Amino acid sequence: xxxxxxxxxxxxxxxxxxxxxxxxxxxxxxxxxxxxxxxxxxxxxxxxxxxxxxxxxxxxxxxxxxxxxxxxxxxxxxxxxxxxxxxxxxxxxxxxxxxxxxxxxxxxxxxxxxxxxxxxxxxxxxxxxxxxxxxxxxxxxxxxxxxxxxxxxxxxxxxxxxxxxxxxxxxxxxxxxxxxxx
Ligand code: IMP
Ligand code: MG
Numbered sequence: 001x002x003x004x005x006x007x008x009x010x011x012x013x014x015x016x017x018x019x020x021x022x023x024x025x026x027x028x029x030x031x032x033x034x035x036x037x038x039x040x041x042x043x044x045x046x047x048x049x050x051x052x053x054x055x056x057x058x059x060x061x062x063x064x065x066x067x068x069x070x071x072x073x074x075x076x077x078x079x080x081x082x083x084x085x086x087x088x089x090x091x092x093x094x095x096x097x098x099x100x101x102x103x104x105x106x107x108x109x110x111x112x113x114x115x116x117x118x119x120x121x122x123x124x125x126x127x128x129x130x131x132x133x134x135x136x137x138x139x140x141x142x143x144x145x146x147x148x149x150x151x152x153x154x155x156x157x158x159x160x161x162x163x164x165x166x167x168x169x170x171x172x173x174x175x176x177x178x179x180x181x182x
Contacts (some may be wrong), residue, residue: 001097001172001181002156002165002172004016004143004165004169004174004175004178005155005172005173005174005175006172006173006174006176007167007172007173008170008171008172008177009149009152009155009172009175010147010171010174011170012169012170013044013119014031014161015052015129015146015157015170015171016052016119016163018146018147019049019052019053019056019146019182020056021126021146022053022056022146023053023057023058023145023163024057025036025058025144026054026059026097026127026144027057027059028081028127029125029179030059030095030097031059033059033095035095036059036060036061036062036092037059037061037095037097037125038061038062038091038092038094038096038097038099039054039061039062039064039074040064040065040066040087040096040097040098040099040116041063041064041065041066041099041104042066042068042098042099042100042101042108043065043066043067043068043085044067044160044166045100045101045102045159045160045166046099046101046129046156046158046167047158048157048158049099049101049157049158049164049180050099052087053127057168059128061097063091064085064087064088064089065145066067066083066085066086067083067084067114068081068082068083068084068108068111068112069082070080070082070108071113080107081107081108081111081112082173083115088178090119091119091120091121093117093120093121093122094121094122095121095122095123095125095149096123096125097114097125097126097127098112098113098116098124098125098126098127098128099127099128100112100127100128100129100131100142100160101128101130101158102128102129102130102131102132102159103128103130103131103132103136103141103145104132104135104136104144105135105136105137105138105141106136106137106138106139106140107137107138109126109128109140109141109142110138113126113140123142124143125143126134126143126144127142127143127144127145127146127148127155128142128144128145129145129146129147129158130145130146130147130148130154130171131145131147131148131149131153132148132149132150133148134150134151134170135151138163146154149182152173153174153179154173154174155168155171155172155173156168156169156170156171156172156175157169157170157171159171161179163172163177
């Protein structure tokens, strides 16, 4: 385990098993689609989850990426997520599958939903790896959530603290002293 972590919350095996279930749920959902859904990864946090998820799906999808930023270098959301890099593909008339790493305050998801529905998506489905319901500031819910977790700051499998720890293959709770020492 990385020395900056207090404990491992989700192992690689636990993540892999839930990703398979999520992919099966999506395959069922999209089984009658005539056009490939537009799968959107919200970067950078969802990148690991996104790649593993689409590889497990039988449904062919189009992949696109959007970078949102809300944190800067802190462990608290600014409440005003910004688009750092927009999608390449047009959204109008598409079945959009938004793939999130975590729904925390809910601000990012609300913003993404407004934006993509505003561009005329035919359907809009949100899947998130993690959900921290206790932290919600705006009412919003993913259609599918792999793990509901307690209010602890976690890193790994795409999630960062100040851009670090993203490439850990598991998810762990960061030691308090790491983000409190500043
Ligand atoms: P929001 O507060 O729901 O808008 O969450 C926005 C983003 O904050 C997520 O997509 C993550 O990138 C990040 N985030 C929320 N909680 C955590 C955490 O525990 N660790 C790392 N990043 C987090
Ligand atoms: Mg994120």
